[in-house]
Amino acid sequence: MKQVTSIPDLAGKRIVLGLTGGIACYKSAEFLRRAQDHGAVVDVVMTPAATHFITPTTMQALSGNPVFIDTDDGRVSNSMAHINLGRSADAILIAPASADFIAKLAHGMADDLLSTLCLARGQCPLLVAPAMNREMWAHPATQRNVAQLRADGVVILGPGSGSQACGETGDGRMLEPHELLSDLIDHFQPKHLAGKRVLITAGPTSEAIDPVRVITNRSSGKTGYAIAQAAREAGAQVVLVSGPTSLPCPRHVLRIDTESAIDMHAIVMNEATQADIFISVAAVADWHVINSSQQKLKKTEQGQGLPELQFAPNPDILAEVARLSDGPWCVGFAAETENLHEHAEAKRKRKGIPLLVGNLAQHAMNADTTQFVLFDDKGHQALPAQPKLSAARELILAIAQRHSSIQAKSQGTHRK
Structure with missing residues (x-):
């Protein structure tokens, strides 16, 4: 990029x-x-x-x-x-x-x-x-x-x-x-989301192998934190559920720290019904180790007796929130390395959400810039490559416009 x-x-x-x-x-x-x-x-x-x-x-x-x-x-x-x-x-x-x-x-x-x-x-x-x-x-x-x-x-x-x-x-x-x-x-900053409650996940999750070793990913959390800041600037009350990062919490944002995907799932499901909008940015691990050790696994000579890790799937946080009858309007993220349009649109339909944001992981992970592509029922829209906070502000505007449109249609239906 x-x-x-x-x-x-x-x-x-x-x-x-x-x-x-x-x-x-x-x-x-x-x-x-x-x-x-x-x-x-x-x-x-x-x-x-x-x-x-x-x-x-x-x-x-x-x-x-x-x-x-x-x-x-x-x-x-x-x-x-x-x-x-x-x-x-x-x-x-x-x-x-x-x-x-x-x-x-x-x-x-x-x-x-x-x-x-x-x-x-x-x-x-x-x-x-x-x-x-x-x-x-x-x-x-x-x-x-x-x-x-x-x-x-x-x-x-x-x-x-x-x-x-x-x-x-x-x-x-x-x-x-x-x-x-x-x-x-x-x-x-324009107050596009004044009076709204926005729930955001950010950063990686961390799945324990033993008390000192974990399985995680390269997510820095920068995109999610930028979106939390942009949502707060837009007037929203923001709750940020964050995996392990070294980033400072944006001002006036309530951050809830978590580590594993299961813990993040529990927190999000507790907060989701109070939110108007849910933005799932966190890079959640697909699996967790079900036979993690309570003691440090010792290294053996010449690789003998390597630990045999057993995995189970983690809960699908975004899909579960999207299925809530009284849940928030949902936005998902897809960080792909190839075939972005194909994979992102397929993920949006699979999750059952109105908006999905796609980007290329090799360009965005741990970087200060990104390029978002927005996928919805009308097709896709590519935003310019720009610093993550600038991209986050454009995304928040796009979310606010779509959310207010849905609300207007809903109110019109009720009046009829």
Whole structure:
């Protein structure tokens, strides 16, 4: 498969990054660079208190743009930085947002450039990343203010939990730069699956031979994890049932770890009736060892006394979910090494599912790119070769379109 590239997630986006007084300002510098790496243009606005923790010179050097602090800034021709910056931005992110600044936002106060900008932002989305001591975060006044911001349509990112600069531990830490970046990218993704519950399997399964040896496959889990992330970005509540991988769980996704196919089957069948959509991506082993040893099998000299393994078939998770009378809308995967179209369509019909995604294993396994071919009752559709997250986002859109079409037809039938 030829080398492919993708458009950065924040390409063409202009972000106003607002800093208020707090030690977490150091995280904002790293976040700024990460956002730029993903294509964003960043304008920085600081409160006077923020300049006690990080200098405007630092933020200007990192952003490549002037830093704004004063309401009356002579560098702005019309002296209306609070209007110009907000109206030209795709989003305003306050990180860190102190308890004091959150109170200002909740009560519509505007006594500095950043608070004035937020009040005059019009339809520009406002995202707020709280950063404060755990007691300040837990205080009823702060909780009332945060609830008011949510009611006003402000997006609250975090806070996180952990050790704090004051030496205490608890809720109130500003999210880490990579978490802020993930949530910002998530914000801009279309919410095709808002309100839906999506169940996904990913990774390999691992079948024990003895306590230290297993039979498994080369699946890295990258495709399934990318699909879980894309589904979450699309607004779904996602449960990810994962075989053994070293991948970090996508943010805001509930991961349930498992090893064997039998264990994965039990978990999926327990979760399936609560899901709207089931996407079976895991490379599930076809067989398990029925005479696995409880003790390590010892190697013998010159290959004498080789163990005789006995196998039994594993449950067909996808087919069983597809047969549920109250089950979810099902999507399967087929990783083939040859005759992709023939084998994939045959598998789709055999499983009794409306959509199957095929790809070539030799190109996709453990790779960062893939090329999906979608098979349904109307035929097949080849998507372009692209990074797995980009492919996952296209797949989620295709799933959402098909699922909503089925729902619309079902509702039409009920009305008749």
